[in-house]
Amino acid sequence: MDLDAFRWLLTDEGQALLERATTLEGDPLQVQSRLRRDAAPEHVAAALTQVELRRRAEAKLGDDAARMYFTPDGLEQATRAPVAAHRAGRLAAFGTRTFVDLGCGIGGDLVAVARTGATCVGIDLDPVRVAVAAANLSALALGGAVDVADATTLDTSPFDVAYADPARRTGSGRTWRAEDWTPPWSFVERLLARDACVKVAPGIPHDLVPDGVEAEWVSDRGEVKEAALWSGRLATTARRATVIGDGGLATLTDEDDPGAAAVGVRDVGAYLYEPDGAVVRAGLVTAVAAGVDGGLVDEHIAYVTSDASYRSPFARGYRVVEELPYREKPLRAALRERGVGRLTIKKRGVDVVPEQLRPRLALQGDAEATIVLTRVDGRGTCLLVEPF
Numbered sequence: 001m002d003l004d005a006f007r008w009l010l011t012d013e014g015q016a017l018l019e020r021a022t023t024l025e026g027d028p029l030q031v032q033s034r035l036r037r038d039a040a041p042e043h044v045a046a047a048l049t050q051v052e053l054r055r056r057a058e059a060k061l062g063d064d065a066a067r068m069y070f071t072p073d074g075l076e077q078a079t080r081a082p083v084a085a086h087r088a089g090r091l092a093a094f095g096t097r098t099f100v101d102l103g104c105g106i107g108g109d110l111v112a113v114a115r116t117g118a119t120c121v122g123i124d125l126d127p128v129r130v131a132v133a134a135a136n137l138s139a140l141a142l143g144g145a146v147d148v149a150d151a152t153t154l155d156t157s158p159f160d161v162a163y164a165d166p167a168r169r170t171g172s173g174r175t176w177r178a179e180d181w182t183p184p185w186s187f188v189e190r191l192l193a194r195d196a197c198v199k200v201a202p203g204i205p206h207d208l209v210p211d212g213v214e215a216e217w218v219s220d221r222g223e224v225k226e227a228a229l230w231s232g233r234l235a236t237t238a239r240r241a242t243v244i245g246d247g248g249l250a251t252l253t254d255e256d257d258p259g260a261a262a263v264g265v266r267d268v269g270a271y272l273y274e275p276d277g278a279v280v281r282a283g284l285v286t287a288v289a290a291g292v293d294g295g296l297v298d299e300h301i302a303y304v305t306s307d308a309s310y311r312s313p314f315a316r317g318y319r320v321v322e323e324l325p326y327r328e329k330p331l332r333a334a335l336r337e338r339g340v341g342r343l344t345i346k347k348r349g350v351d352v353v354p355e356q357l358r359p360r361l362a363l364q365g366d367a368e369a370t371i372v373l374t375r376v377d378g379r380g381t382c383l384l385v386e387p388f
């Protein structure tokens with residue numbers, strides 16, 4: 001997006017155009033030509049881009065989206081509001097009074113921390129994102145300063161907490177090599193020598209996490225969104241899984257984990273539990289097993305089984321109805337016999353592609369069912385289950 005066109009959008013004239021672009025309804029081409037009667041094409045394009053991005057942003061940022069500003073990439077890279085609010089809550093509980101965001105983008109995290117009342121400074125290399133982040137603070141009536149600067153040369157010592165969310169994209173797409181992030185891993189490592197938080201990809205290898213740094217995997221409504229590394233006095237444990245759901249937030253740490261040896265592998269009981277992705281990434285499946293008085297179905301598989309029924313924010317629970325044949329032909333016959341026409345296929349640790357298997361099962365009937373394909377103590381197994 002063009003910086004001049006964005007700045008113009010913030011003028012009274014620009015705001016009036018944006019308001020009209022938001023409220024005009026009908027065919028997009030007609031809307032565009034109506035707006036062009038009174039405004040320059042680049043201004044109309046800037047206004048219509050914001051209308052479209054605000055609509056797209058709603059899923060990520062909720063009601064704030066209608067008042068905020070975006071760039072397409074800036075929106076894609078922005079932290080989801082519930083995850084940013086959780087991080088901001090942790091920072092507030094720590095007593096953060098001054099905060100610097102070293103690569104604030106359009107300000108997804110920055111606005112969440114500013115809301116806690118901390119004095120916030122955001123910097124970014126990209127002048128358009130800086131202008132957008134500043135506009136977002138102002139649109140949400142939040143304090144804070146934003147400027148164009150290079151994070152790698154900034155003295156962060158005046159701030160209680162420094163935060164970074166390095167960009168994990170290059171010109172050719174996402175990059176998994178931490179040294180290719182911007183700013184790179186070497187910068188992150190230096191930052192983690194102080195009170196800091198760094199957002200990283202959920203796939204970060206455990207052995208990359210420096211000693212004494214807490215790694216927190218966060219999921220929002222069942223999807224793992226990020227890992228956050230907390231250092232200095234912000235680190236409270238080694239590994240943590242935080243699960244954000246409709247019922248609020250729940251967190252599990254390695255202190256809740258008795259370890260694989262204590263939990264062990266056992267026969268499938270009356271209930272099966274599918275741990276949340278954040279729990280799996282954090283390596284805390286055995287903590288879930290201990291929490292439901294259960295064990296693992298296989299030492300390498302993230303399914304837990306128990307004879308007891310528990311509701312847990314950390315795992316989806318299923319009642320085990322019966323074991324069905326694992327091989328395709330007898331499985332097809334068994335599902336046919338039960339009149340299963342609609343089938344949910346869950347799988348872990350087996351080489352099955354549900355989208356390819358489903359048509360081959362030639363489902364027929366009115367019944368709906370869920371099967372779990374997995375390894376039980378090394379053996380391919382199919383379980384008919386009912387979610388509870």
Ligand SMILES: C[S@@+](CC[C@H](N)C(=O)[O-])C[C@H]1O[C@@H](n2cnc3c(N)ncnc32)[C@H](O)[C@@H]1O
Nearest residue numbers: 078079103105107108109124125151165182183
């Ligand atoms: C993933 S985005 C941040 C998104 C942000 N946390 C949010 O929620 O909106 C990373 C940002 O870091 C910026 N960046 C990369 N290297 C930088 C550097 N050396 N100094 C300052 N900013 C940098 C990029 O321009 C990009 O806007």
